[in-house]
Amino acid sequence: MEQLFVTSSGQLRQRWMQAFADARAALRVADAVSLAPRDPRILWLDASGLDRTACLERVREAVATGSRVVLMSAVPGEAEAFEALNQGAVGYCHVEAAPSQLREIALVVEHGGLWMLPELVQRLMGLSLRVVPTPAPAHPQLDTLTSRELMVAGRVARGASNQEIAEALDISERTVKAHLSSIFDKLGVRDRVQLALAMNNIPTYTSVN
Amino acid sequence: MEQLFVTSSGQLRQRWMQAFADARAALRVADAVSLAPRDPRILWLDASGLDRTACLERVREAVATGSRVVLMSAVPGEAEAFEALNQGAVGYCHVEAAPSQLREIALVVEHGGLWMLPELVQRLMGLSLRVVPTPAPAHPQLDTLTSRELMVAGRVARGASNQEIAEALDISERTVKAHLSSIFDKLGVRDRVQLALAMNNIPTYTSVN
DNA sequence: AGAGGCATTGGACAAAAGGGCAGGATGTGC
DNA sequence: GCACATCCTGCCCTTTTGTCCAATGCCTCT
Numbered sequence: 001m002e003q004l005f006v007t008s009s010g011q012l013r014q015r016w017m018q019a020f021a022d023a024r025a026a027l028r029v030a031d032a033v034s035l036a037p038r039d040p041r042i043l044w045l046d047a048s049g050l051d052r053t054a055c056l057e058r059v060r061e062a063v064a065t066g067s068r069v070v071l072m073s074a075v076p077g078e079a080e081a082f083e084a085l086n087q088g089a090v091g092y093c094h095v096e097a098a099p100s101q102l103r104e105i106a107l108v109v110e111h112g113g114l115w116m117l118p119e120l121v122q123r124l125m126g127l128s129l130r131v132v133p134t135p136a137p138a139h140p141q142l143d144t145l146t147s148r149e150l151m152v153a154g155r156v157a158r159g160a161s162n163q164e165i166a167e168a169l170d171i172s173e174r175t176v177k178a179h180l181s182s183i184f185d186k187l188g189v190r191d192r193v194q195l196a197l198a199m200n201n202i203p204t205y206t207s208v209n
Numbered sequence: 210m211e212q213l214f215v216t217s218s219g220q221l222r223q224r225w226m227q228a229f230a231d232a233r234a235a236l237r238v239a240d241a242v243s244l245a246p247r248d249p250r251i252l253w254l255d256a257s258g259l260d261r262t263a264c265l266e267r268v269r270e271a272v273a274t275g276s277r278v279v280l281m282s283a284v285p286g287e288a289e290a291f292e293a294l295n296q297g298a299v300g301y302c303h304v305e306a307a308p309s310q311l312r313e314i315a316l317v318v319e320h321g322g323l324w325m326l327p328e329l330v331q332r333l334m335g336l337s338l339r340v341v342p343t344p345a346p347a348h349p350q351l352d353t354l355t356s357r358e359l360m361v362a363g364r365v366a367r368g369a370s371n372q373e374i375a376e377a378l379d380i381s382e383r384t385v386k387a388h389l390s391s392i393f394d395k396l397g398v399r400d401r402v403q404l405a406l407a408m409n410n411i412p413t414y415t416s417v418n
Numbered sequence: 419a420g421a422g423g424c425a426t427t428g429g430a431c432a433a434a435a436g437g438g439c440a441g442g443a444t445g446t447g448c
Numbered sequence: 449g450c451a452c453a454t455c456c457t458g459c460c461c462t463t464t465t466g467t468c469c470a471a472t473g474c475c476t477c478t
Binding site for chain 1: 299313314316317318320321322323324325330365366367368370398400401402403405406409411412413
């Protein structure tokens with residue numbers, strides 16, 4: 001299977017060539033894909049030097065090409081790993097991973113597996129358990145919220161007060177309340193507690209009974 | 210790597226032998242492990258005919274032996290998959306999986322990967338995203354709460370108002386407030402929103418930053 | 419009996435939260 | 449231009465939430 005590395009630095013190409021004799025590199029996802037039009041290919045994305053948004057954007061783009069995507073981070077973190085995998089990546093490792101490890105990862109990914117740092121696997125499993133009973137995805141109708149409302153809702157979902165939200169978004173507390181009223185209305189909840197729970201897909205007392 | 214199959218039926222051994230020439234089978238986990246005392250081994254558990262509890266118990270036992278564990282289910286389901294993986298299994302597939310697929314799975318698992326049905330991977334990722342920021346398991350110290358406090362906290366965790374809690378527990382709203390103050394203090398949260406989130410093991414804005 | 423924890427409540431008060439009404443400022447599409 | 453949505457804000461009001469100080473009764477342990 002083709003091994004395509006996408007990086008802006010190009011510093012690490014030697015290591016990669018050591019892992020895969022036929023590895024090729026490119027600056028952008030589109031370039032890499034055009035190097036190997038055949039479908040089964042692995043795209044290795046170098047996340048170093050990219051902020052979270054740009055990184056996720058790149059993962060999404062890479063996944064959309066139909067490739068198996070492995071994200072390589074300079075500072076592997078839980079949040080980044082999950083976000084990447086959620087975008088459709090099937091691997092997450094250190095950007096400085098040894099050639100032998102890269103080959104192992106390639107092997108796993110080529111055969112339909114998922115590869116990530118062992119401790120992250122552990123963590124992922126622990127997380128999923130408590131969500132298991134959820135029968136349906138049952139996401140609230142978040143798409144009915146405007147972008148601003150989503151920001152407010154997101155912060156309430158993490159326990160922020162109106163004052164904190166106002167400061168974070170640099171708007172008045174009154175505006176936060178206005179957004180909240182609208183959110184309550186759209187999502188059919190009555191207060192911030194129920195909103196916080198709904199945002200986390202947790203059923204509410206009144207909705208349960 | 211040793212391939213050890215644990216099954217009570219023995220009906221499917223032929224298929225397994227077809228996948229792995231050196232496969233061996235046993236009735237119980239302990240027997241299987243004694244067949245191959247060397248550490249790197251894959252234990253394939255046949256879940257058919259076992260109820261959920263027995264099945265999970267077996268997975269746990271198998272994981273405890275230090276083996277890579279793959280659970281094979283006759284009726285693969287989301288909940289079962291997550292529970293199994295949460296117990297430490299690294300694979301989950303159909304018990305009737307084709308020999309070629311079994312070999313792929315073995316390959317993935319041997320190299321530190323995780324293998325499960327593609328649609329389950331998708332689901333798993335979707336779930337994990339919303340829990341991502343959790344920095345620690347951070348179970349609230351619920352044992353420090355008195356029984357009455359626990360009742361109140363439990364209802365707040367499902368979005369109830371003070372008034373509703375008072376009515377449900379047949380006490381005055383004032384008492385509910387008193388309990389809440391005590392709860393906030395003990396759990397180190399500042400208001401009912403953060404309490405609701407904490408009770409559901411969801412990290413809080415202020416604890417993250 | 420006395421100490422201490424727990425559950426309960428009251429009154430008073432302060433701080434959030436939430437909503438009604440009214441307005442302004444941007445956009446976008448018809 | 450006009451309608452419409454979104455975003456932002458003010459004033460003022462009610463409700464809810466949360467805290468402080470104080471008190472009573474019950475129970476257990478010493």
